[in-house]
Structures are given as structure tokens and as C-alpha cells.
Amino acid sequence: MSRPRVPPPEVRPYLGELVRRTRAVCGPRPVSVLAVGSLALGDYRHGRSDIDVTVVADDSLPRQALRELADALAHPALECPAAGLELVVYPAGFAARPSGGAGYLMDLNTGPSLPERISFDPGEAPAFWYVLDRSIAHQSGLPLAGRAVRDVIAAPDRPTVLDALRSSVREHAEGEGHVADNRILNGCRSVVYCRTGHWFAKRRAAGIVAASEAEFRPLVTDALRSFGHRRESALALPGVAVRGFLEWVARCVESAVAAEGGPAAGGPAAGGAMPG
Known part of the structure; x- marks a missing residue:
């Protein structure tokens, strides 16, 4: 029987607090919180890698909650132990179907070595980054809270x-x-x-x-x-x-x-x- 996958110890407290703040701001609306990128693929390098997180939220999540979430998670309000945090929030309806679009509700980059960026408009960024992230997430996403990965994120073809x-x-x-x-x-x-x-x-x-x-x-x-x-x-x-x-x-x-x-x-x- 394979052992359950868990994040490396250097980032577990941070991810636990990230989940807690996400739930505090969004209430019952987050459907899932997932670690993706190097954490999901088992290749996180402390001091080099970013922390990549995907949040799948109820489609009704209001814009004001997204702004509050960005404030709650931005470094150094929540001190990031990695090079940076790259967090994307998707509406559940979009994430559940295959797509070649960006489709996010919010894209937040923050951290000690990452230029600060926040976007609420998926038209502002090239879609390919998000297609690749969702493909990796569907294959290997590491659940931190909520429903199983393949129940909430469809694989792009x-x-x-x-x-x-x-x-x-x-x-x-x-x-x-x-x-x-x-x-x-x-x-x-x-x-x-x-x-x-x-x-x-x-x-x-x-x-x-x-x-x-x-x-x-x-x-x-x-x-x-x-x-x-x-x-x-x-x-x-x-x-x-x-x-x-x-x-x-x-x-x-x-x-x-x-x-x-x-x-x-x-x-x-x-x-x-x-x-x-």
C-alpha cells in the first residue's frame, strides 16, 4: 500500500495557515485547495522552488472576497518560506471542463523573490501557463483541503x-x-x-x-x-x-x-x- 503524499516539512505550517486563511475569507465557498507544480510532482527544492497552489471555488464567490483573500495571503502578511507563492483561483464550473483558456478568478504572485502581481482578469495573461498547470494538477495535484483533484479539475486534451x-x-x-x-x-x-x-x-x-x-x-x-x-x-x-x-x-x-x-x-x- 503506497504512503499518502504530503508536502515537505519546510512548507507544511505555511500551507496549513494558507488553507485556514482561505477558508476564513471564503467560508464554505472553496471547493478544493491543491498544491500543484513542484510540490505535486515531488521535486520541491527549498530556497529555489515556488509554492504553487490552486484553489477551486464556488462560482458565486464575490469579487470582494477575492480581494480580501489576496490581502490575507500576500507576503509578508503571510510570510512565504519559499521563493514565492503562485496561487490561482478558478471557478468550479470552469475548472470542471477541459479548456484551453486561462479562466481564473484571481491570479496572485507574491513572495520574497517573486515580483508582486495580482490579476482578476484572465485576459491579462497568456493562457498557456494555466493550461499546463491544470494538466499537471489533474495528473498529480496534491490535495490540501476539500474534494479530490480529479473531481474538480478536468484535464485539457x-x-x-x-x-x-x-x-x-x-x-x-x-x-x-x-x-x-x-x-x-x-x-x-x-x-x-x-x-x-x-x-x-x-x-x-x-x-x-x-x-x-x-x-x-x-x-x-x-x-x-x-x-x-x-x-x-x-x-x-x-x-x-x-x-x-x-x-x-x-x-x-x-x-x-x-x-x-x-x-x-x-x-x-x-x-x-x-x-x-
Whole structure:
């Protein structure tokens, strides 16, 4: 019999208080509170990883309650022990059906190493982040309170996830503010998902790619070494090698899209996620 999954001890008190404050503000309206991201995949690194939390709430939750929740959870009102908290609140009706949209009621980023951000408009952010998070949550979400994960979050279908991966790889190749090792490890996870249809922790996915792709083994090994450092102490990785790796990742994603019968890059759906 497998042991129940629990968050690592460094973050359990924080998550317990987060659940308590969420219930205090929202009353009976939270349907579930789930740990996602690295906590769900068993690869949380204290001092490096963010804490990713998804709240599924009753559709009737008022806007004022969302603002109160943001105030209650913002660092340092609730001191975050990790690099940051990324918390997304979804309405239950939206979360229960497959979608390629962002669809959130609130998206809160806060913490000692994370730029503060709060949004109540899902049109303000690229949808692909949320599609990937819900896909990972459906597979591996760690319940903190409320109903079981698969009762409240539907899995986006594979073509939708692949389209989101296409946008994610483009963001990691062209976007600003991404640590080089995280670009590599996210790329590894994307490739392994394309091959297997399953989400693996970043370090495990990197091990799979390093074992099968000798050309990229030194770069992936360096990225893993860097990932062992705190975010502000991450190692510099050669820009040309990182770009070449991400170009290879993009080709892997395009091959998976083509195998599903989807449009090629630059086609009608290449610019963003599918409608919700």
C-alpha cells in the first residue's frame, strides 16, 4: 500500500495557515485547495522552488472576497518560506471542463523573490501557463483541503496541451526574466511529455533527456547542477548552447503536434491557446 503524499516539512505550517486563511475569507465557498507544480510532482527544492497552489471555488464567490483573500495571503502578511507563492483561483464550473483558456478568478504572485502581481482578469495573461498547470494538477495535484483533484479539475486534451507547450517553449526562448537552468529543465519536461503523455518532475525529466541525447548531456548536467543553487546564485550557462537546445525542444514539440494532426508552427493556431 503506497504512503499518502504530503508536502515537505519546510512548507507544511505555511500551507496549513494558507488553507485556514482561505477558508476564513471564503467560508464554505472553496471547493478544493491543491498544491500543484513542484510540490505535486515531488521535486520541491527549498530556497529555489515556488509554492504553487490552486484553489477551486464556488462560482458565486464575490469579487470582494477575492480581494480580501489576496490581502490575507500576500507576503509578508503571510510570510512565504519559499521563493514565492503562485496561487490561482478558478471557478468550479470552469475548472470542471477541459479548456484551453486561462479562466481564473484571481491570479496572485507574491513572495520574497517573486515580483508582486495580482490579476482578476484572465485576459491579462497568456493562457498557456494555466493550461499546463491544470494538466499537471489533474495528473498529480496534491490535495490540501476539500474534494479530490480529479473531481474538480478536468484535464485539457492532448492537442490543447501541445499547443500550450509550443507557446511555453517560445516564451522560454524569447521571454525575459527566466533563469537559464529553468529554461533547460522546463524544455526537458516538455520533451518527455511529448514522448510519453505524462508529466515528470524537472530533474527526472532532465535525467531522461541526458540519458538519451548525448549531444545535450553536458548542458543538461550543468543545468541540474545550477538548479541545486538558490535562484539568485544560479550558474551562468552558455547562451548559444541554451538557444540551440530550445530550438531542438521546439522541433520535438512540432513533431508531436504534427503527429496529432495539428497545424504547423505559423499556422492559424500557432499564436496562442485554444478558446476556452
